[in-house]
Amino acid sequence: MFLGHDPYLVALSVVIAILGGYTGFGLAARIRGKPDASRRLLLAGAAIFLAVGIWTMHFVGMLAAPLPPDTVYLVLPTIASFLICVLVVGISLFFVSVGEPSLLRVMSSAVLLGLGIVSMHYVGMHGLSGPFAMTHDPAMVVLAVAIAIAAAYGGLRAFLARWGGVQLVLSAVAFGIAVSGMHYTAMLGVRLVPSADGLHHHAGGLAASPQILSLVVTLLCFVIAAGFLLSLVPDPRRRAAAGDAVAVMAADTALPEASAAPISPRLRPGPLGGLGQPPPRAPVSRLPVEGADGTHFIDAADVRSVRADAHYTRVHDGTRERMCPWSISEVEAQLDPGQFVRVHRSHIVAIPHVSLVRKEGDGAVIELDGPAPHRVPVSRAKIAEVKARLGLARRHA
Structure with missing residues (x-):
């Protein structure tokens, strides 16, 4: 069982998930009224920021965990976990954005997205390599899946509602807390059993140290923060429309x-009976x-x-x-x-x-x-x- 997480990194992981959710949902809110090309671009941006937020939150949480000092991260499973996250988020958002979003379609997309988030988590977990074997508590796995599906359903509902202002902030906070809750719930069910020979148990391949992963995660944190700050910049057309409304x-x-x-x-x-109008x-x-x-x-x-x-x-x-x-x-x-x-x-x-x-x-x-x-x-x-x-x-x- 993982206890003794770094509280500052835990807090950072929750903030990253919230910022990723806010930026992704904010991009989704701008999809309405856009031509097809812009709509696809915004949909892709929303999926990428949500996926980056979820994945970065996961690995900030991993860096917060008290892992053995000689633990390394296998590159292939780590990259695969990110690709899984981007793929399932993109498919789920696309699925609910095409045609009438019925309850069955939203629920199906939520299940797909929830299972994808959990898959990302456990693929990333099994990218850990060290002098130990890893096992999982089945009850905690089931609970993590339920939390992930609930978080996915809430996120898709926020995407469909295309909220703004306070509602967008509240939905992003709820989404970030739920995704983080899924991660730390799953971590409670992890058991690391030291190997008898003290050797790393993996099939070989490229590996990255926690320091290298920290640099990658730091870069992604900056990307998410930049996207969040850019999403706060007012749209010039929106300001013009607001000025038009005041004039009217x-x-x-x-x-x-x-x-x-x-x-x-x-x-x-005009004052001359419409001359020049x-x-x-x-x-x-x-x-x-x-x-x-x-x-x-x-x-x-x-x-x-x-x-x-x-x-x-x-x-x-x-x-x-x-x-x-x-x-x-x-x-x-x-x-x-x-x-x-x-x-x-x-x-x-x-x-x-x-x-x-x-x-x-x-x-x-x-x-x-x-x-x-x-x-x-x-x-x-x-x-x-x-x-x-x-x-x-x-x-x-």
């Missing part, structure tokens, strides 16, 4: 509250939405609401939300202003589908009909306009 909000609040319908900033007439475009009849197998189109008449999501949007058809590659301002400019109204800086609703409106705090809430009714917030500046569009405005003598 300021322009909207400058309009009279009871105006008939909101007009996109890029379509508002582009002519208004005819409303579109369909909106593009992204699916795992490509871009689909949804009829504008079926749209219940549109929600801003960074520099993209989420379109709700009364059943579910789907990602649209247009910004909230672009959607507002393309939809029929007689049917749709911007009720919040981040929300557009279809007036014909409003089934309920209720005052809430300083603003209001609108409920949209459909098989899966959902609610949308209304900003205080838009309440009067929404009431007017719904025929609820107060009439004065």
Whole structure:
């Protein structure tokens, strides 16, 4: 049984797993709305960072273990363990990203990924060479497999949800702790039995000392840390979209509250009655939405609401939300202003589908009909306009 691990290296291994998970899930979150080539590149990047995080965590944990001083690491099994990790992570992410991610598909991918992580661990363990024989407690092996599959399922759910902000941090922390828990659970079941002759028991081949492995692991730690820091750099397009949203909000609040319908900033007439301004475009009849197998189109008449999501949007058809590659301002400019109204800086609703409106705090809430009714917030500046569009405005003598 391995006791007396170096606590600093144990803590470092957990941090590395968390950073790898955060960077991998962060890349996965950027897949939406990208063309096929960029999507494949981001998917590969997500798989590599997750695999590097898992593998590096494993070998930092190995360096933390109190191994015999003359222990070496066989190069072939060590490299094979890394390739196993990259392969199973890539296959699992690809499998759930193609087509509709059903529960059966996610569970199957989680089992594959969990077994791959455990295989990486035990292949790497048997890359150890020294004057000992290694055995494993079957109960601990089973427990390690269960933890790995649970961690894989949570990781795939985070990948599919494509969370950001606090949710992404929490999912990465949970993933890193779970993967580390799998490693140290498996290590509890390891027994090193000293050999009678005191000789190394391996079939030969290239071997690396712990010092060389430490250099490789240090390099990978820097790679993971660099990827993590780069993932924190704001996307310029996202900042531009945020500035556009602020400009739209300021322009909207400058309009009279009871105006008939909101007009996109890029379509508002100039002070000379529209001289020099582009002519208004005819409303579109369909909106593009992204699916795992490509871009689909949804009829504008079926749209219940549109929600801003960074520099993209989420379109709700009364059943579910789907990602649209247009910004909230672009959607507002393309939809029929007689049917749709911007009720919040981040929300557009279809007036014909409003089934309920209720005052809430300083603003209001609108409920949209459909098989899966959902609610949308209304900003205080838009309440009067929404009431007017719904025929609820107060009439004065």
